[in-house]
Amino acid sequence: DARVTQTPRHKVTEMGQEVTMRCQPILxxxxxxxxxxxxxxxxxxLAYFRNRAPLDDxxxxxxxxxxxxxxxxxxxxxxxxxxxxxSAVYFCASGPLNREEQYFGPGTRxxxx
Amino acid sequence: DQQVKQNSPSLSVQxxxxxxxxxxxxxxxxxxxxxxxxxxxxxxxFLISISSIKDKNExxxxxxxxxKSAKHLSLHIxxxxxxxSAVYFCAASDRGGxxxxxxxxxxxxxxxx
Numbered sequence: 001d002a003r004v005t006q007t008p009r010h011k012v013t014e015m016g017q018e019v020t021m022r023c024q025p026i027l028x029x030x031x032x033x034x035x036x037x038x039x040x041x042x043x044x045x046l047a048y049f050r051n052r053a054p055l056d057d058x059x060x061x062x063x064x065x066x067x068x069x070x071x072x073x074x075x076x077x078x079x080x081x082x083x084x085x086x087s088a089v090y091f092c093a094s095g096p097l098n099r100e101e102q103y104f105g106p107g108t109r110x111x112x113x
Numbered sequence: 114d115q116q117v118k119q120n121s122p123s124l125s126v127q128x129x130x131x132x133x134x135x136x137x138x139x140x141x142x143x144x145x146x147x148x149x150x151x152x153x154x155x156x157x158x159f160l161i162s163i164s165s166i167k168d169k170n171e172x173x174x175x176x177x178x179x180x181k182s183a184k185h186l187s188l189h190i191x192x193x194x195x196x197x198s199a200v201y202f203c204a205a206s207d208r209g210g211x212x213x214x215x216x217x218x219x220x221x222x223x224x225x226x
Contacts, residue, residue, distance in 0.1 A: 004156070031212045033213075033214075035216075041218070042202070042216055042217060042218030042219055043157070043202060043216040043218075043219075045213060045214075045215075048212075048213055050212070055211075056211075056213065091156050091157070093156070095212055097212075098212065099212065100145050100147060100162065100206045100208070100212055100214060101147065101159050101162065102159070102212075102214060103159070104149075104156030104157045104158065105156050106154070106155055106156050107154075107155075107156055
């Protein structure tokens with residue numbers, strides 16, 4: 001049963017600390033997406049990779065957020081320094097090339113105090 | 114500028130009746146549409162999709178209708194079951210070379226026994 005996995009599932013941290021979220025996409029999927037879900041904005045796209053190359057990170061605050069794919073089995077989203085307004089659920093999704101259907105992980109619930 | 118709009122934050126229906134969830138879009142370049150279902154503490158899961166060359170797609174109890182001239186789509190669930198209670202997201206894609214999706218803010222469906 002192929003699934004997207006995300007770690008950690010929950011993270012509570014203090015303002016100013018670095019936060020790293022990890023995602024393992026489904027084996028064989030060539031596209032990876034990072035989303036943030038908030039009550040006000042719904043699901044916002046933060047970053048999008050195809051074959052590990054970043055294609056779009058226009059939704060990401062550039063000064064504090066960074067997204068990478070060190071290899072095909074790992075995607076990371078880092079926030080440094082974190083702020084209370086970053087509190088949200090962060091989802092990773094992966095999909096096959098040239099297909100719109102995306103498969104989501106369970107999310108990381110981030111709380112910044 | 115919200116390109117995909119779900120104007121009803123919530124909907125409540127009786128078990129056995131029809132649930133109709135609505136979605137409007139503004140970008141005429143969108144040509145593929147998807148519905149996702151999300152349970153609490155889980156990631157969204159793909160439910161059903163429709164290409165702009167069709168006006169209807171059916172999968173069991175779920176039917177999606179597309180009205181291109183009105184830039185409107187709807188998801189019908191018949192008959193509704195308590196297990197259908199979830200948040201439903203509408204998403205749209207411009208298939209011109211990108212796998213990106215634009216999501217609406219979601220509609221919370223409650224099916225009462």
